Amino acid sequence: MAPRIMVFVEQDGGEIEESSLGVLTRAREVAERRGYEVYALLPTARHGPEEAKELGAYGAHVVVLARHEALDRYHSEAYAAAVAQAVEAYDPEVLLASATRNGRDLLARLAVRFRTGLMAHVIEFDVGDDGRLVGTVPGFGGSIAAVVKHVRGRPQMATVSPGAYQPARRWGPARVEELRPSIGGLRVRVLERRVGEARDISRAPRVVVAGMGAAQALDLVRELAELLGAELGVTRPLADAGLAPRDVQVGSTGVSLRSDLVLVLGASGAPHFVSGIREAGTVVSVNVDPEAPIREHSDYFAVADLNELLPILIRELRRRLGGGGGP
Ligand SMILES: Cc1cc2nc3c(=O)[nH]c(=O)nc-3n(C[C@H](O)[C@H](O)[C@H](O)COP(=O)(O)OP(=O)(O)OC[C@H]3O[C@@H](n4cnc5c(N)ncnc54)[C@H](O)[C@@H]3O)c2cc1C
Incomplete structure (x- = not known):
């Protein structure tokens, strides 16, 4: 069985976050060189298998469709529970997310849960000959770009700066597998959202x-x-x-x-x-x-x-x- 790179594909009320697709595309490029398989993990309440398989075009070999009504919009605890269950079920070598507000929140929680390392906000990533995740992180307010290697813990995790990689539709439809996460006992209930519309200026001309x-x-x-x-x-x-x-x-x-x-x-x-x-x-x-x-x-x-x-x-x-x- 080929080792796996899992990419958290973020969506909000049905709308896919574009920077996740850039991470997916880059993951596929890395996977093709290294003989990995790319698993896109889509926690959602709305998407069905037909829409999910479209993520194949951006690089997913397999889409793990994690459906639950609590996953319609981002909720820290609900998402952490669903993604942790997917990680346990699929045991990926690498877990990646776009470094959006939600992606950063989610992977930080999971890094603690799995007692593994997390590279935050990388502007480049790759997997080395030794199978270790390598990322470039702008460092310490100095004029350095630190190249950081993941050395311990599993999965190897990184959040990727939005806009670091462009999504490209280059591949065929993905195989879809459904996961029914069990989500219960949430300590926080969202009553109302008042956050303004998030804007993505990374690709503005x-x-x-x-x-x-x-x-x-x-x-x-x-x-x-x-x-x-x-x-x-x-x-x-x-x-x-x-x-x-x-x-x-x-x-x-x-x-x-x-x-x-x-x-x-x-x-x-x-x-x-x-x-x-x-x-x-x-x-x-x-x-x-x-x-x-x-x-x-x-x-x-x-x-x-x-x-x-x-x-x-x-x-x-x-x-x-x-x-x-x-x-
Ligand atoms: C871990 C970490 C992460 C960081 N991440 C970011 C980040 O993502 N983005 C970011 O921007 N910074 C980030 N910073 C902060 C960064 O190091 C700088 O402090 C910041 O970018 C400075 O912002 P500035 O250039 O607007 O302000 P300043 O450094 O104060 O520069 C102001 C400039 O305006 C010029 N100026 C003043 N008046 C005028 C005028 N009337 N007309 C024309 N020019 C004028 C001055 O000559 C000066 O060059 C980070 C720092 C750390 C430690």
Whole structure:
């Protein structure tokens, strides 16, 4: 029997989380080189076998359909119970999830339960000749990308930065196996959800990222993003301060952008931030400091004070787009 890589495929109320599919695709690439089989684990209340087998296109050899009404939306305890039962039933060598809020929560719980190691938020992963999981983790706020190897415990686990791998439909339908997880005695009951809609900016064609140097001018940055048809992203201090939702934080503990164009406004270029724009196409940065480290990571770099530049830029764009906005 071929060793198994299991990928947790996240869904919410029936909608599949796209970054899980990127993990699935990468898992299949690794599996083909190493002679593994890829098991996509889909905890759900709504999906049936016909929909489940479609995950084969993204790389699953087998889809484990774990159906239970308690799994319609993410619930820490219910999901941990279902996924733990799947791990016990299928005994995978490797268990992976996208490092979404839910994926991070789930695998942290399971790492404790199985007394095994977890690499958090890897930006690359592979399985070595010795069968050990290897991941690249941006490290310690320094300019290093640490290559980490899993040495003890089973399954070998990692969460993968959303956007690190693109989903690709390259394979045929998967075989579907059903698992009826037993879920009971939940200590938490969700009465109401008030979280805003989660946004995935990792694949937006254009993103305007605001750093601390633009924190005072966030309304103008938003306006500029709108004019450019771009999504708004931020550096971590802005998300920490509650100025923007965590979903749009770019960097090693946020999302990795695969955008064609990223405009970085008032960010210094700390390594933890830069790891989130490594895979982007063209990077244009503006900073008041001519020596800001972001310069080294930009295709185009302009020295300017954003408080002065943004109103001019917006006015000029409005004029060119014919939207009024003054002379
Ligand atoms: C474990 C760990 C994980 C982390 N993960 C992330 C992450 O995912 N994402 C992330 O972003 N950070 C992350 N960080 C934080 C990271 O190390 C930096 O502290 C952060 O990226 C700095 O944000 P910034 O560039 O917006 O702010 P600052 O470093 O304060 O830079 C502000 C920049 O704005 C410029 N500026 C100021 N005023 C103006 C103006 N008027 N016009 C133009 N430019 C101006 C300044 O010259 C400066 O370069 C992490 C840190 C740790 C320890």
